[in-house]
Amino acid sequence: MAASGPSPWPANAVLDEAGLRVAGLEAEELAVRFGTPLLVADEAHLRERARAFARLFPHPLYAVKAFTSHHVIRLVLEEGLDLLAATDGEVEACLRAGAPPSRIVLHGNNKSDAELRLAVAEGLRLVNVDNPEELERLDGIAREHGVVQDVLLRVLPEVGAGAHRAIRTGEAGSKFGMPVAEIPTVVARAMELAGVRLVGLHAHIGSQVLEVQPYLEAVDVLLDLLVELRARTGFEADVLDLGGGFGVAYTDETPLALDELAPALLARVRGGAERRGLRVPHTLVEPGRSVVGQAMVTLYRVGVVKVREGVPIVAVDGGMSDNIRPMLYGARYRVAFASRPRTDGPVRVRIVGRHCESGDVLAPDAELPGVPRPGDLLAFAATGAYTYSMASNYNRVGRPAVVGVEGGRARLWLRREDAADLDRLEVARALPRRAAPLEGVEIRPARPADAAGFLAVYREAVAEERYLRAERVVRTVREARRVLRRSVSDDQAFLVAVEAGAVVGWIQIVREPHPVVRHVATFGMAVARERRGRGIGSALLSEALRWARDRGVAKVELSVYPDNRAALALYRRFGFVEEGRLSGHSRKPSGYRDEILMGVWLEEER
Ligand code: LLP
Numbered sequence: 001m002a003a004s005g006p007s008p009w010p011a012n013a014v015l016d017e018a019g020l021r022v023a024g025l026e027a028e029e030l031a032v033r034f035g036t037p038l039l040v041a042d043e044a045h046l047r048e049r050a051r052a053f054a055r056l057f058p059h060p061l062y063a064v065k066a067f068t069s070h071h072v073i074r075l076v077l078e079e080g081l082d083l084l085a086a087t088d089g090e091v092e093a094c095l096r097a098g099a100p101p102s103r104i105v106l107h108g109n110n111k112s113d114a115e116l117r118l119a120v121a122e123g124l125r126l127v128n129v130d131n132p133e134e135l136e137r138l139d140g141i142a143r144e145h146g147v148v149q150d151v152l153l154r155v156l157p158e159v160g161a162g163a164h165r166a167i168r169t170g171e172a173g174s175k176f177g178m179p180v181a182e183i184p185t186v187v188a189r190a191m192e193l194a195g196v197r198l199v200g201l202h203a204h205i206g207s208q209v210l211e212v213q214p215y216l217e218a219v220d221v222l223l224d225l226l227v228e229l230r231a232r233t234g235f236e237a238d239v240l241d242l243g244g245g246f247g248v249a250y251t252d253e254t255p256l257a258l259d260e261l262a263p264a265l266l267a268r269v270r271g272g273a274e275r276r277g278l279r280v281p282h283t284l285v286e287p288g289r290s291v292v293g294q295a296m297v298t299l300y301r302v303g304v305v306k307v308r309e310g311v312p313i314v315a316v317d318g319g320m321s322d323n324i325r326p327m328l329y330g331a332r333y334r335v336a337f338a339s340r341p342r343t344d345g346p347v348r349v350r351i352v353g354r355h356c357e358s359g360d361v362l363a364p365d366a367e368l369p370g371v372p373r374p375g376d377l378l379a380f381a382a383t384g385a386y387t388y389s390m391a392s393n394y395n396r397v398g399r400p401a402v403v404g405v406e407g408g409r410a411r412l413w414l415r416r417e418d419a420a421d422l423d424r425l426e427v428a429r430a431l432p433r434r435a436a437p438l439e440g441v442e443i444r445p446a447r448p449a450d451a452a453g454f455l456a457v458y459r460e461a462v463a464e465e466r467y468l469r470a471e472r473v474v475r476t477v478r479e480a481r482r483v484l485r486r487s488v489s490d491d492q493a494f495l496v497a498v499e500a501g502a503v504v505g506w507i508q509i510v511r512e513p514h515p516v517v518r519h520v521a522t523f524g525m526a527v528a529r530e531r532r533g534r535g536i537g538s539a540l541l542s543e544a545l546r547w548a549r550d551r552g553v554a555k556v557e558l559s560v561y562p563d564n565r566a567a568l569a570l571y572r573r574f575g576f577v578e579e580g581r582l583s584g585h586s587r588k589p590s591g592y593r594d595e596i597l598m599g600v601w602l603e604e605e606r
Contacts, residue, residue: 008334010294017341020336022040022297023407025409027339027377028339031338033410034401037316037318041295041402041405049291049295056262061286064084064086065086065386073097084105084244084288085107088118092118101122104124106127109177111130120145123147129196135153138195139196140195149196153198156179156203157203158179161214169204200237201226202243203218203222215261216268218242219265220268223269226278227278236279244286250333265285289384297382298322300380301376303354305374312349316351316353317354319352319355324387326362334382336379337378341368342370343369343370349363349366399414399417423578428577430602437539441499442499443497450484451477457506458526460528471589493543497539507525509523521555521556556600558571559582559597559598560595568596578597
């Protein structure tokens with residue numbers, strides 16, 4: 001286990017001469033099964049952290065920004081935590097995960113009308129108001145909806161704490177909240193407004209805070225302010241929200257001990273309020289990092305290893321796209337071998353990512369028992385918070401998969417982002433494309449006489465079991481003849497490619513029958529195995545799209561298996577983009593198979 005100090009690794013992680021195991025599972029096995037980079041969550045650890053907060057504090061909120069996934073949101077809700085959302089997007093994630101609106105609080109320093117409307121319309125428990133202007137807008141919106149919205153006011157306590165300038169929020173000059181001196185006027189105004197009900201004050205001093213003291217100072221600031229507010233406005237708070245920011249261990253830090261923090265904070269609030277003759281408010285806290293941070297590790301596979309100026313430079317298959325924290329905050333992580341450790345002697349290595357920047361350094365100075373070699377697996381500790389949630393797609397790198405492990409079982413929480421996911425925002429327009437005429441190949445509407453030839457190509461493709469949904473071709477030649485009798489109409493086009501008198505490919509494009517989807521056509525096609533790769537598919541598709549355009553079809557859609565690379569490439573050449581994926585939509589003898597949905601718009605204006 002860890003060399004010194006408190007361990008940053010998950011509670012159910014074991015590091016020994018065999019490498020890393022989490023909750024009984026070999027990291028190497030997980031890496032092979034789910035690919036790398038991979039975030040591995042110790043689910044029991046995460047659950048225990050949530051439970052500890054629920055046990056020690058009366059009203060904890062989980063700050064979902066630290067790690068936002070439905071699974072984690074549901075898990076913390078189950079354990080009794082409510083949710084803190086920073087944006088409408090985070091509110092949506094909470095709602096979609098099934099959180100009752102009454103368990104969601106919204107904060108944010110620049111809330112839009114749309115965000116405030118969402119909060120009011122959904123009936124969120126609290127809105128933490130950042131500034132006087134927002135208070136007025138929220139009041140208007142609440143009155144429009146005929147409701148009274150409970151609110152907190154965000155106070156800038158001028159108590160700063162936190163591991164890095166960028167994550168200290170409570171200091172003078174911060175963009176967050178209102179200075180103490182401004183609060184009485186805002187409170188007086190809030191008390192006049194019919195659309196809001198002021199229930200308390202909020203302060204968040206910063207993030208990755210490792211001492212209790214700054215929190216106690218913030219409590220005193222808020223309580224002194226409450227004394228002044230009572231005198232000047234008669235306001236008494238029901239709620240004091242002390243924010244989050246509780247620090248965790250990344251390398252050798254001693255994390256903020258919750259069982260010391262909680263009693264100290266609660267006693268300061270209670271004792272301080274009583275001493276000042278104030279009503280004792282409910283204390284809220286908003287942990288993010290300290291719930292998820294140490295519950296997860298990131299696994300990376302080592303690629304290239306170089307030595308530069310005597311320092312081994314170890315390149316891994318992730319980087320600034322899956323963890324920007326080292327570059328943004330100078331964050332440091334404990335690193336260990338997750339596969340069998342090299343033990344050729346303690347070294348300091350620089351672990352770099354795969355992105356096209358010199359700044360893409362995940363660990364400038366990691367201590368390891370030996371120099372990693374290509375193929376080794378490395379683990380970074382305590383990567384649960386603000387890595388995945390701050391991930392980007394720089395260099396078109398997809399976000400990693402996230403897997404939860406518990407009791408020797410692994411469950412995928414978030415699948416790896418693939419090229420299709422990265423394409424999903426593209427708006428597809430058909431590319432102007434006329435396939436070059438193919439020597440000796442004719443593309444024409446099918447005729448009844450093509451029935452046997454069509455069925456032969458169809459049967460062959462079905463028998464390959466890779467391309468088409470069908471498992472058997474049940475249609476008889478006679479039935480096929482009937483279909484081919486009217487091969488081109490307003491509703492469909494059935495085209496064949498003919499070479500030396502034989503059918504070598506076909507395409508059937510059909511308009512959707514239902515009125516609301518009449519503008520859409522879908523198609524199926526196949527090319528004889530021996531004739532593939534010569535442009536016959538392109539020629540067929542080009543003609544089919546021409547038919548569609550001529551008949552006023554606005555959009556063409558299809559479904560294709562993800563491993564049918566030739567078809568995917570063909571469709572992309574015509575401008576189709578991937579619009580979705582149905583997981584396990586097909587059940588084939590070989591098992592469940594995903595289908596990729598693609599589409600292309602033929603109309604210029606939409
Ligand atoms: N409450 C408020 C109002 C906050 O702004 C935050 C975090 C939290 C609670 C939760 O703080 P936590 O317990 O997770 O420290 N990206 C940075 C951290 C930014 C924190 C933003 N606010 C990082 O990677 O260190």
